[in-house]
Amino acid sequence: MRAEIFVPGGGAAPDGWDAFVRAGRAGVLWEEALLEAAAWASPRPYFAGLIRDAGEPVAAFCGRLGVFPLVRRFRPAGRAASPGWFQTRLPYSFSGGRLYGPQLGRTERRFAVRTFERALRRRLGARCVGVLHFAATAAELPDLAGPARLRRPIAPTTVLRTRWDSMDAYFAELPRGRRRRLTALYERVGDDPELVSVVAAPAIDPVRASRLDQLTRMKYTGRPEGVAPLPPGYFERLNERPGAAYFAHLEKGAGLPVSFDLVLDTPEGWMTTVTGAAGGVRDLYFDLYLREIEQLIVTGVPAVDFGPGMRAIKESFGGEPLARYAVVAPFAPW
Known part of the structure; x- marks a missing residue:
């Protein structure tokens, strides 16, 4: 070799x-x-x-x-x-x-x-x-x-494996308190007159995605001044290629994303990677998880890897740790 x-x-x-x-x-x-x-x-x-x-x-x-x-x-x-x-x-x-x-x-x-x-x-x-x-x-x-x-x-990654035939079945498996909260969140965001939920879109506004990614990483790091932005050209290239899709919430008027999660095809199913959300509307990040789970069920994709970090939250959605x-x-x- x-x-x-x-x-x-x-x-x-x-x-x-x-x-x-x-x-x-x-x-x-x-x-x-x-x-x-x-x-x-x-x-x-x-x-x-x-x-x-x-x-x-x-x-x-x-x-x-x-x-x-x-x-x-x-x-x-x-x-x-x-x-x-x-x-x-x-x-x-x-x-x-x-x-x-x-x-x-x-x-x-x-x-x-x-x-x-x-x-x-x-x-x-x-x-x-x-x-x-x-x-x-x-x-x-x-x-x-x-x-x-x-x-x-x-840190382990968190993998959610598809085992339901509907969102009703998914919600029914959750503990009662968690089920009530996530069901209410799912309905509230879905009915928001100012937002449009986008599922598995092939492209996203590259400039806005670059900014949302940078703001989110700055929020969760102790060195925000050291966060280098992903350039819009990165998202432009992703927009041109199969195997990458976006779950997002868009402003109803302008159509610009206020949150997004990048999902990639892998041999095991899906993998989430870059994400971003603007302030002002609560729980969009959690709603993106629910939209992804719904699409898993609809398409029959076997699993999604949500990545490391925030392990307790991801497990509360049904994910399991993978060493x-x-x-x-x-x-x-x-």
Whole structure:
């Protein structure tokens, strides 16, 4: 096996990159155009690698150098401000940045991981002190195991699995107090004369989405001044591609979003990622969950991954925690 390392936003992806990620139904965020757009907004440099075996793509990796930025400014693509850990992570999602072809068994996947790590060290040199494999499931841990590697649990993600045939059946399964509150919320927001609820729309106003995302992330971080906005071009590219949809509330007159949740197709069902909401109307975030659950039931999608964070709230909607781990692979000193 051999690895081809490239910098999203700083050079073209290797031949066959998009074809490989599409064949594996990896999700639209893996495509070169979306990796490039994500790199525009990141103060930390992203790198990606395609692994070939006998000339054919068999695995892909993506991540960023530096878990925490040490400077609050952008740098040229592929330039790091200081040495750090490389974190395998898909930009603006809760997923680890590792993708394997279906033909790879356990031994081959482990070899693909080592091939990427060696190529990454050659490319980054002393700037990279090791690899932090982020958001690994229990099933993936053997692929990442090895001498001198540390494994630690991280915040679980919350997955809601479709098991109802109607919203009435969904509400009926909830505890009485929770059922009454969510039913009232669902009806109140649905009947709001100033709002239009949008379900699985293929596109959204990119400028407004960029602003709502930035405001929401600023609200929930201790460093609001360090939140880099996702540029409108990121949403413009998502709007052009299948595999991404928006649940949203729009102003009835202007048609601009006042809240939204980006939902992506994955092999397991759906995954929520970027979200945003303006102030002024309460409970829109919770109503988006209910609209997504309703659409799960209607379409027969098996599950939705709501991501980590706010675990108690997400479990109150019927979600279940799914354990995730970080595996630390330090590099030996040069």
